[in-house]
Amino acid sequence: MKLTGVELRRVRMPLVAPFRTSFGVETTRDVLLLRAVTDEAEGWGECVALTDPLYSSEYVDGAADVLRRYLVPALAAHERLDANMVVPALHRFKGHRMAKAALEMAVLDAELRAAGRPLARELGAVRERVPCGVSVGIMGSVGELLDAVDGYLEAGYVRIKLKIQPGWDVEPVRAVRERFGDDVLLQVDANTAYTLADARHLARLDPFGLLLIEQPLDEEDVLGHAELARTLATPICLDESITSAKSAADAIRLGACSIVNIKPGRVGGYLEARRVHDVCAAHGVPVWAGGMLETGLGRAANVALAALPGFTLPGDTSASDRYYRTDITPPFVLEDGHLPVPTAPGLGVEPLPDALAAVTTGTDWLPL
Numbered sequence: 001m002k003l004t005g006v007e008l009r010r011v012r013m014p015l016v017a018p019f020r021t022s023f024g025v026e027t028t029r030d031v032l033l034l035r036a037v038t039d040e041a042e043g044w045g046e047c048v049a050l051t052d053p054l055y056s057s058e059y060v061d062g063a064a065d066v067l068r069r070y071l072v073p074a075l076a077a078h079e080r081l082d083a084n085m086v087v088p089a090l091h092r093f094k095g096h097r098m099a100k101a102a103l104e105m106a107v108l109d110a111e112l113r114a115a116g117r118p119l120a121r122e123l124g125a126v127r128e129r130v131p132c133g134v135s136v137g138i139m140g141s142v143g144e145l146l147d148a149v150d151g152y153l154e155a156g157y158v159r160i161k162l163k164i165q166p167g168w169d170v171e172p173v174r175a176v177r178e179r180f181g182d183d184v185l186l187q188v189d190a191n192t193a194y195t196l197a198d199a200r201h202l203a204r205l206d207p208f209g210l211l212l213i214e215q216p217l218d219e220e221d222v223l224g225h226a227e228l229a230r231t232l233a234t235p236i237c238l239d240e241s242i243t244s245a246k247s248a249a250d251a252i253r254l255g256a257c258s259i260v261n262i263k264p265g266r267v268g269g270y271l272e273a274r275r276v277h278d279v280c281a282a283h284g285v286p287v288w289a290g291g292m293l294e295t296g297l298g299r300a301a302n303v304a305l306a307a308l309p310g311f312t313l314p315g316d317t318s319a320s321d322r323y324y325r326t327d328i329t330p331p332f333v334l335e336d337g338h339l340p341v342p343t344a345p346g347l348g349v350e351p352l353p354d355a356l357a358a359v360t361t362g363t364d365w366l367p368l
């Protein structure tokens with residue numbers, strides 16, 4: 001394929017309710033979308049960088065800048081381009097995995113649409129629908145949390161994930177267990193909010209039969225997670241620490257985690273995400289699909305990824321209405337706790353023109 005240009009498009013998507021984590025509160029997603037135009041087809045990419053560099057070092061304005069000044073121009077040198085070539089072509093630019101992932105995603109979508117191949121089949125999907133969990137933010141009270149969890153269980157979600165932080169951990173977990181019982185699949189996500197000094201406190205979560213505790217320590221403290229894993233009965237899952245297939249192999253070998261949350265943006269793309277899946281499978285480590293409040297575009301790709309064989313735990317692949325009143329694609333609707341894997345070529349979905357126009361705050365055409 002010949003890439004003729006890339007459109008950077010910013011969309012502003014208000015959340016149906018504030019989403020609070022240990023690092024901040026999201027009320028509106030300011031999303032950077034990419035539209036890759038080639039001589040054979042067009043493709044869409046979604047950059048998962050948040051507005052501020054609080055989940056990781058990337059942030060949406062920085063991603064747009066590095067794409068505009070470095071990453072998109074770097075692809076001009078390639079007369080013919082396929083998705084496998086994108087990340088290697090950008091290797092000399094350090095970091096910016098979420099920006100690189102979005103560019104690879106757009107080129108991959110265009111390539112697959114041109115070939116009439118669904119992303120799920122390209123990645124190695126073995127399922128036609130995936131079981132869906134839901135991520136529940138930190139709330140103002142335990143009562144408010146219990147009402148939210150009740151609503152999600154009613155909606156059919158098969159797994160509940162609670163955001164935790166110091167001062168909001170044991171009590172909400174205990175309340176959910178007491179209200180909904182021991183059979184509900186339940187896990188927690190700290191987003192790096194604790195230190196090894198909190199080990200004894202975190203061990204107080206062990207009696208609640210959690211599936212996992214996600215990223216309790218700093219993303220760079222792999223050895224700390226290995227030491228914590230020797231203390232806790234609850235399995236440790238890493239998110240922010242896993243930035244590539246190699247970092248997954250290292251973390252597993254060091255005993256830092258026994259479960260991995262895979263987010264394609266965090267690891268530099270869907271092709272690397274498949275490699276993370278393969279490395280984890282080789283070590284017998286289960287994985288699940290994480291989320292970054294994606295629009296239907298990223299959601300479609302995450303659902304395709306979640307259909308790979310090693311994704312044996314429900315992911316944060318929630319329905320569109322978990323976050324958005326109106327999605328920019330036909331909405332993903334939960335059916336018996338599952339979402340269907342798209343079967344059309346490429347991502348299998350594309351933006352609805354009117355819905356996209358209604359939330360677009362700016363476009364920037366980058367010709368090659």
Ligand SMILES: CSCC[C@@H](NC(=O)CCC(=O)O)C(=O)O
Pocket residue numbers: 019021026050055134135189191239290291292293294316317318
């Ligand atoms: C704004 S918080 C984004 C990162 C967070 N993501 C979620 O909790 C799931 C979000 C989703 O359902 O897309 C995580 O650390 O796993």
Ligand SMILES: [Mg+2]
Pocket residue numbers: 189191214215239240261290
């Ligand atoms: Mg997480």
